[in-house]
Amino acid sequence: MLTEFIHRFRFRIGGSRHHALQGLLCCAFAWMSQESLSQCNIHLSGSVKDSETGLPVSFAFIEIQPIKMTTVADSNGVYHIHGLCPGNYQVVCTRVGFLLSETAVTIQNDTLLSHHIIFDPSFYRVVEVESNKNPIRIGTAVSQLNKEDLMKQNGRALSDQLENLQGVYSLKTGSSIGKPVIHGLHSSRVLVYNNGIRHEGQQWGSEHAPEIDPQLAEQITIAYGSAGLRYGHDVIGGVILIEPSDIIRTPGFQGEVNLVGRSNGRSGSVSGKIEANFKRIKSLGLMFQGTTQKTGNIHSPDITLDNTGHDNLNYATGVHFNKSRFGLQFFYSIYSSDIGIFSGSHTGNLTDLNNIIDGSLQPVGSKFTYNIARPKQHVLHELHKVRLHYVTGINSKIEVLYARQYNLREEYDKHIPRNDSIAGLNKPELKLEITTHSTDASWILRKGTQHTFQIGLCGTYQANTYEGRYVIPNFERYAYGAYLFYRWQGTKTTYESCIRYDVNDLMVYRYVNQSLTQKEHETSNVAFAMTVDHNISEYLSVGMSAGRTWRAMQANELYSNGLHHGAASFEIGDSTLHQEQSNHLLFQFKFLQDDIFIQVDPFVQFIDGYTFQVPTSTPVLTIRGAFPVFAYEQKDSWLTGIDAQFKMKLPQGIHIYSSCSILRARERETHLFLPQMPADRYSVRLSKEMKDYKRFLRTYISWGGKYINKQWRVDSHQDYLPAPNAYYVLHAETGTTWHTTKADILLSLSVDNLLNTTYRDYLNRFRYYADEPGRNFTVRITYQFKNQKNHDEINK
Amino acid sequence: MKSTSNKSAGLLLFVTMTTTLLMACHKDTQDPETPQVILNEEEVITTCKLYFTDISGTSTDTIAIYRDADGDGGNGPTQFDTIFLKSGTHYATEIILLNETISPADSISNEVEEEGQDHLFCFGVNNAALNIERTDSDGTYEIGLHSEWTATSASTGSVTITLKHQPGIKDGTCIPGDTDLEIQFPLVITD
Numbered sequence: 001m002l003t004e005f006i007h008r009f010r011f012r013i014g015g016s017r018h019h020a021l022q023g024l025l026c027c028a029f030a031w032m033s034q035e036s037l038s039q040c041n042i043h044l045s046g047s048v049k050d051s052e053t054g055l056p057v058s059f060a061f062i063e064i065q066p067i068k069m070t071t072v073a074d075s076n077g078v079y080h081i082h083g084l085c086p087g088n089y090q091v092v093c094t095r096v097g098f099l100l101s102e103t104a105v106t107i108q109n110d111t112l113l114s115h116h117i118i119f120d121p122s123f124y125r126v127v128e129v130e131s132n133k134n135p136i137r138i139g140t141a142v143s144q145l146n147k148e149d150l151m152k153q154n155g156r157a158l159s160d161q162l163e164n165l166q167g168v169y170s171l172k173t174g175s176s177i178g179k180p181v182i183h184g185l186h187s188s189r190v191l192v193y194n195n196g197i198r199h200e201g202q203q204w205g206s207e208h209a210p211e212i213d214p215q216l217a218e219q220i221t222i223a224y225g226s227a228g229l230r231y232g233h234d235v236i237g238g239v240i241l242i243e244p245s246d247i248i249r250t251p252g253f254q255g256e257v258n259l260v261g262r263s264n265g266r267s268g269s270v271s272g273k274i275e276a277n278f279k280r281i282k283s284l285g286l287m288f289q290g291t292t293q294k295t296g297n298i299h300s301p302d303i304t305l306d307n308t309g310h311d312n313l314n315y316a317t318g319v320h321f322n323k324s325r326f327g328l329q330f331f332y333s334i335y336s337s338d339i340g341i342f343s344g345s346h347t348g349n350l351t352d353l354n355n356i357i358d359g360s361l362q363p364v365g366s367k368f369t370y371n372i373a374r375p376k377q378h379v380l381h382e383l384h385k386v387r388l389h390y391v392t393g394i395n396s397k398i399e400v401l402y403a404r405q406y407n408l409r410e411e412y413d414k415h416i417p418r419n420d421s422i423a424g425l426n427k428p429e430l431k432l433e434i435t436t437h438s439t440d441a442s443w444i445l446r447k448g449t450q451h452t453f454q455i456g457l458c459g460t461y462q463a464n465t466y467e468g469r470y471v472i473p474n475f476e477r478y479a480y481g482a483y484l485f486y487r488w489q490g491t492k493t494t495y496e497s498c499i500r501y502d503v504n505d506l507m508v509y510r511y512v513n514q515s516l517t518q519k520e521h522e523t524s525n526v527a528f529a530m531t532v533d534h535n536i537s538e539y540l541s542v543g544m545s546a547g548r549t550w551r552a553m554q555a556n557e558l559y560s561n562g563l564h565h566g567a568a569s570f571e572i573g574d575s576t577l578h579q580e581q582s583n584h585l586l587f588q589f590k591f592l593q594d595d596i597f598i599q600v601d602p603f604v605q606f607i608d609g610y611t612f613q614v615p616t617s618t619p620v621l622t623i624r625g626a627f628p629v630f631a632y633e634q635k636d637s638w639l640t641g642i643d644a645q646f647k648m649k650l651p652q653g654i655h656i657y658s659s660c661s662i663l664r665a666r667e668r669e670t671h672l673f674l675p676q677m678p679a680d681r682y683s684v685r686l687s688k689e690m691k692d693y694k695r696f697l698r699t700y701i702s703w704g705g706k707y708i709n710k711q712w713r714v715d716s717h718q719d720y721l722p723a724p725n726a727y728y729v730l731h732a733e734t735g736t737t738w739h740t741t742k743a744d745i746l747l748s749l750s751v752d753n754l755l756n757t758t759y760r761d762y763l764n765r766f767r768y769y770a771d772e773p774g775r776n777f778t779v780r781i782t783y784q785f786k787n788q789k790n791h792d793e794i795n796k
Numbered sequence: 797m798k799s800t801s802n803k804s805a806g807l808l809l810f811v812t813m814t815t816t817l818l819m820a821c822h823k824d825t826q827d828p829e830t831p832q833v834i835l836n837e838e839e840v841i842t843t844c845k846l847y848f849t850d851i852s853g854t855s856t857d858t859i860a861i862y863r864d865a866d867g868d869g870g871n872g873p874t875q876f877d878t879i880f881l882k883s884g885t886h887y888a889t890e891i892i893l894l895n896e897t898i899s900p901a902d903s904i905s906n907e908v909e910e911e912g913q914d915h916l917f918c919f920g921v922n923n924a925a926l927n928i929e930r931t932d933s934d935g936t937y938e939i940g941l942h943s944e945w946t947a948t949s950a951s952t953g954s955v956t957i958t959l960k961h962q963p964g965i966k967d968g969t970c971i972p973g974d975t976d977l978e979i980q981f982p983l984v985i986t987d
Contacts, residue, residue, distance in 0.1 A: 039916070132820060300903055347974070348976070349975045349978055351958075351975060351978060352974065352975050355971075380822065382821070382822050384821070404821075406822045406823070406824065407820075408822065414974065415961060415974055415976075417964070426981060433824040433826065434824075435823075435824050463824065463828040465824055465826035465827070465828050465831070466831070467826065467832055473831065474826075474828045474829070474831040475828060476828050476829070495942070509828060509829055509830070509831050510831060511831065511833070516830070518829075620872075621872060621873065622864065623841050623842070623844065623862065623864055623873075623977050623978075623979060624975060624976065624977060625958075625977075625978030625979075626978075
């Protein structure tokens with residue numbers, strides 16, 4: 001039980017499979033050795049702790065030299081050895097991911113030992129070589145959701161899952177489209193890495209959710225601000241790393257089936273994954289995964305919202321081929337989604353919008369249906385990936401990656417054409433296609449136990465085309481860059497730094513006065529970042545992350561010009577905008593003593609040329625009426641805030657967890673507030689873990705709530721309406737695992753918006769039109785199965 | 797033996813399936829360097845013409861035009877007339893909507909008439925002594941392409957003409973539906 005508690009505290013990269021296997025093996029040895037030495041009766045016990053965090057380390061392997069007696073520490077890091085004879089011994093403590101620790105001890109009578117073991121930096125190398133995971137270090141300015149966290153969120157949208165991380169919010173368009181916001185920044189300021197590949201979709205639009213199936217993820221890591229510089233020069237808000245699990249490497253197969261049912265929207269989702277590794281070709285691993293989801297109209301506490309359903313069909317397949325030094329991986333995935341847009345949100349012009357806002361045009365409640373009518377979006381994202389690595393020496397590795405991504409977005413207006421024959425074609429009013437080829441090569445070199453270097457080169461070619469209405473022009477983009485990364489790992493201090501140089505070349509093709517013109521926008525710059533983590537004492541550690549990043553302007557910021565249909569606004573780009581530069585500084589203070597954990601992360605960010613839509617004073621007049629004009633402008637700005645967490649373990653398996661995230665953002669010159677910034681958020685959760693009962697393990701109940709303050713910090717001219725009021729929503733959940741040797745069945749039931757509260761959120765673009773969804777019950781069933789030979793048989 | 801062959805069959809199936817999926821590849825059919833020629837939306841309305849025919853025989857016919865030749869966005873309207881009417885006069889008014897981005901210009905008002913059951917013109921008079929009544933019908937409700945305007949006394953104000961698109965939801969009122977067109981013409985009624 002404590003282990004789970006610990007796992008939430010310390011986010012170490014570690015495969016639970018390794019522990020379990022090692023544990024099994026070691027138990028067997030320990031039992032044998034105890035039998036043969038029963039004549040002496042001294043009792044030795046000890047506890048194993050991480051020297052860095054002071055937290056117990058589970059399942060360490062303990063060997064007593066020279067008598068070769070062995071045991072394994074339990075999940076709380078505690079071990080016991082009975083039957084020692086008096087004498088001098090060496091206690092050797094080993095654990096995957098930590099340096100070997102030897103303790104000389106003279107034993108006369110019962111003894112209690114304490115081992116502080118040091119995290120092994122070379123473990124990164126092992127991880128890097130053996131898996132396709134991104135070698136990011138979990139420390140300052142980095143936080144993570146692990147498999148267990150993700151399982152509890154199964155069936156929810158990616159951005160909703162990420163909201164569980166501190167400082168991360170979700171910018172929504174209705175209930176089905178959400179994109180993650182890190183410390184107030186989103187879209188092109190937040191990089192998304194899916195399966196080691198920079199995700200390239202229509203990232204610029206706030207109503208475009210990342211086209212990624214969260215079911216594939218085994219862990220999701222976020223690096224705030226410049227801490228993720230290795231992944232791109234434009235990590236102004238940060239980077240989100242979504243990583244699937246490795247394909248099994250031992251003969252056999254394993255898989256899982258997930259069923260999720262949700263009451264609101266009568267949503268059902270089925271997903272499954274199977275992995276196989278064959279006895280004859282041990283180096284070959286195969287994986288197939290698929291998800292399908294259907295959701296009907298969502299209801300708010302008062303009405304059913306018309307046309308708010310969505311459908312999803314995603315699948316992925318992977319082939320891994322691994323020899324001792326050489327590895328080759330193929331991965332293919334496709335994501336396809338049809339999303340209904342709440343029909344009451346599509347407004348013809350400002351008069352219509354005002355009628356909705358002042359209540360004279362109330363959205364009519366509709367009946368429940370799974371049908372998706374106009375307005376709607378159709379989205380498709382396809383990824384091909386090839387990754388090759390070669391271990392060049394005991395401490396170095398070369399890795400080459402190529403990926404092709406194709407992204408299609410079709411937007412259908414509510415309005416069907418008046419002409420029946422055109423309407424009959426049912427064509428989207430807007431179609432955007434973006435194809436991206438990217439390559440990445442890196443060389444990782446480790447020197448001694450303390451130094452790690454990484455040198456990387458990356459290049460991208462991207463082409464965008466549109467059909468139908470003009471929103472952004474056709475463009476081609478060439479981007480290339482080089483980076484150098486260095487990590488120094490001492491016993492108490494870790495230092496990391498990265499410097500990179502990138503060039504971004506955007507070629508825009510469009511018609512000016514009927515003639516085709518070509519315009520080039522070339523931008524380049526240097527970016528750098530550093531992070532330091534230091535353990536002051538067993539209980540206290542501090543960290544700092546600082547850096548400078550930049551971002552090239554996107555096609556929409558430079559060239560959008562036209563009506564944003566459905567949103568009743570007229571958007572104007574500015575082709576003279578220059579690059580945006582950010583200076584980021586974050587501190588982290590962590591305190592851990594016994595059952596109390598406190599973490600505080602204050603940060604500040606100065607962005608020169610922060611680009612956003614500023615409402616202009618005169619509306620534009622069209623035959624459809626008047627529209628407010630939003631023009632892209634650049635203002636030097638600052639953002640500052642604090643994230644804090646408090647965790648406490650009470651007796652009887654009760655845990656308290658609370659957190660808060662606060663953000664302030666203003667223009668530097670005028671001190672005006674920046675629009676669309678998240679309001680202050682506070683949350684509390686109380687959970688109780690039950691004792692294991694027969695085959696039922698990890699049974700828990702939890703209750704929680706979050707309070708979102710009203711966003712007071714907006715300037716009235718920026719918006720049609722004042723920000724919605726503060727609200728709180730409650731949540732409850734219970735779950736258990738039915739465990740057998742061959743399979744596990746995980747069951748959980750949760751309720752969102754327990755009190756059926758009526759509320760609206762400032763970060764939802766549909767706050768003008770409709771309330772947030774009402775109470776929702778979710779049932780999740782996961783069946784995990786495995787048919788694998790154990791290690792002994794394989795080694796034979 | 798049997799299990800081995802089963803396994804081989806499984807392997808074959810898996811490999812076939814995987815390669816098939818890997819072969820799938822969506823392509824962009826467009827070339828980024830030659831963007832589509834700018835087509836205004838097929839049914840863009842660039843021009844709204846109001847023909848006023850004097851039916852009381854006391855005055856002259858008149859016309860008022862709103863024209864935004866390049867459609868929404870780009871340049872503003874190239875012609876935006878004030879409506880001049882005579883007091884004490886009844887006018888039979890016809891609204892003509894055109895798409896002048898194509899040649900010959902496409903009459904949108906004909907389409908509106910064909911789909912009269914989905915459309916409704918609404919008239920709002922501000923600060924002027926003017927009465928407007930629709931005179932045409934889709935069979936159940938009025939449309940408003942044809943209307944009768946009665947100017948009672950000299951005054952200055954404006955008249956807002958709105959075309960609502962109400963597919964399947966037309967109820968004779970101006971509340972449901974989306975706005976296809978909304979123009980506020982200045983209005984002068986003289987003695």
